[in-house]
Amino acid sequence: MDFAYTPEEKAFRQELRVWLDPNLRDHRAQWGKDEDEFVQHPSSAASLAWHKRMYEGGWVGLHWPKEYGGRGATLMQQVIFTEECMRLGAPPEVNGMGINMVGPMLMHYGTEEQRRRYLANILSADEIWCQGFSEPGSGSDLASLSTRVVEDGDDFVVTGSKIWTSNAHNAQWCLLLVRTDVQAPKHKGISCLLLDMQSPGISIRPLVQMTGDAEFNQVFFDQVRIPKTQLLGKLNEGWRVAISTLSHERGGIRQFMRLHRMVHMVEDLARQQGKSRDPILRQHLAQLHIDTEILRLTTLRALTKQLRGEPPGPEGSVQKLGFAHTYMRAAQVADSILGPYSQLWKGAPHAVDDGHWAFQSLFSRRYGIAGGTNEIQKNIIGERQLGLPK
Numbered sequence: 001m002d003f004a005y006t007p008e009e010k011a012f013r014q015e016l017r018v019w020l021d022p023n024l025r026d027h028r029a030q031w032g033k034d035e036d037e038f039v040q041h042p043s044s045a046a047s048l049a050w051h052k053r054m055y056e057g058g059w060v061g062l063h064w065p066k067e068y069g070g071r072g073a074t075l076m077q078q079v080i081f082t083e084e085c086m087r088l089g090a091p092p093e094v095n096g097m098g099i100n101m102v103g104p105m106l107m108h109y110g111t112e113e114q115r116r117r118y119l120a121n122i123l124s125a126d127e128i129w130c131q132g133f134s135e136p137g138s139g140s141d142l143a144s145l146s147t148r149v150v151e152d153g154d155d156f157v158v159t160g161s162k163i164w165t166s167n168a169h170n171a172q173w174c175l176l177l178v179r180t181d182v183q184a185p186k187h188k189g190i191s192c193l194l195l196d197m198q199s200p201g202i203s204i205r206p207l208v209q210m211t212g213d214a215e216f217n218q219v220f221f222d223q224v225r226i227p228k229t230q231l232l233g234k235l236n237e238g239w240r241v242a243i244s245t246l247s248h249e250r251g252g253i254r255q256f257m258r259l260h261r262m263v264h265m266v267e268d269l270a271r272q273q274g275k276s277r278d279p280i281l282r283q284h285l286a287q288l289h290i291d292t293e294i295l296r297l298t299t300l301r302a303l304t305k306q307l308r309g310e311p312p313g314p315e316g317s318v319q320k321l322g323f324a325h326t327y328m329r330a331a332q333v334a335d336s337i338l339g340p341y342s343q344l345w346k347g348a349p350h351a352v353d354d355g356h357w358a359f360q361s362l363f364s365r366r367y368g369i370a371g372g373t374n375e376i377q378k379n380i381i382g383e384r385q386l387g388l389p390k
Ligand SMILES: Cc1cc2nc3c(=O)[nH]c(=O)nc-3n(C[C@H](O)[C@H](O)[C@H](O)COP(=O)(O)OP(=O)(O)OC[C@H]3O[C@@H](n4cnc5c(N)ncnc54)[C@H](O)[C@@H]3O)c2cc1C
Pocket: 130, 131, 132, 133, 134, 135, 136, 137, 138, 139, 140, 141, 163, 164, 165, 166, 167, 216, 366, 369, 370, 371, 372, 373, 374, 375, 376, 379
């Protein structure tokens, strides 16, 4: 593993800092500094304003090839970008689903016409995308999905329901997995469609989470017609698209940096509350620190493999599991620092950091589920890493 940065990488970091520091200051002067804003309201005016600023500065779609409006950045430049943004707590771009998952899938599996139609609007966030994969009966076992399609002339006609669809209420488009062949083995009868969310027959029901936000939804399809030109990849080969999409969702430096920031904020909280000499709390903080460092090294190991062009292995599951456990524990440590004050919500008198910790205490639970549950990650590690029987 090589820990040193090349002169080009150092220059890239410097160029980014010169842009990022004043722009973030300016954005915050206008919109305030709300660490939770993006996750609570991913398409709010403040989030969009930051996105547009990054877009105009040429910092959105770093990993996209230049011909599609990206920057053609190397993997290390992407790492540096993430490190710098997370270090300052900069909000992420809007339309993460579109930029990080749908865009690369369109480049890989899409027709030239589909690329021309969709890619530019994904980068600019003029069209927001959501991911219609999970169903009420198919989450961990995604390949059992049952949203049905029948062919009718030039259209597919879709009937069924998707659930936990993040941001569907703000999205113009959806990357939708459907069953196109009920006779084939379950992985082989699935196709991937590009769905216009304004199509007749779609209804969206918000799902209110325990944080009080309704960030995701159940989406119902009642004979929704989708032109056959909206097929992404080949008919009945949607599983391949789904797996490539999900490989963009798990793990990575972003996850590590999110945890790193959270743990630092908890350490600051302990100092700010005059608790940093409490012997039991110090043990918890030290353990958080150790676990974060282990995750950093695991993340770097995975990155080294990527840089060598080796295929990703089960270390993605180790990262995801380590991240989820440590993040949730960090939120619990914050609760124990603040005691009953940890439950005071935004706007309440005496709420610490304007209710950030009450929010985190509930919000952090999502990480044990989203992007593949902890139990599923353990299965993967057990079977593929440790060679245990199924
Ligand atoms: C914040 C958040 C955002 C999300 N956004 C989206 C989105 O935009 N689009 C989308 O399609 N989906 C989304 N999801 C859904 C997510 O992918 C699923 O919730 C996840 O895959 C688990 O599926 P499930 O909820 O159906 O649980 P199930 O699969 O029903 O699992 C229920 C429980 O059983 C356990 N379990 C299941 N199978 C096994 C097994 N074989 N061995 C051991 N234990 C098992 C699970 O670990 C879990 O504890 C989101 C979820 C969250 C939390």
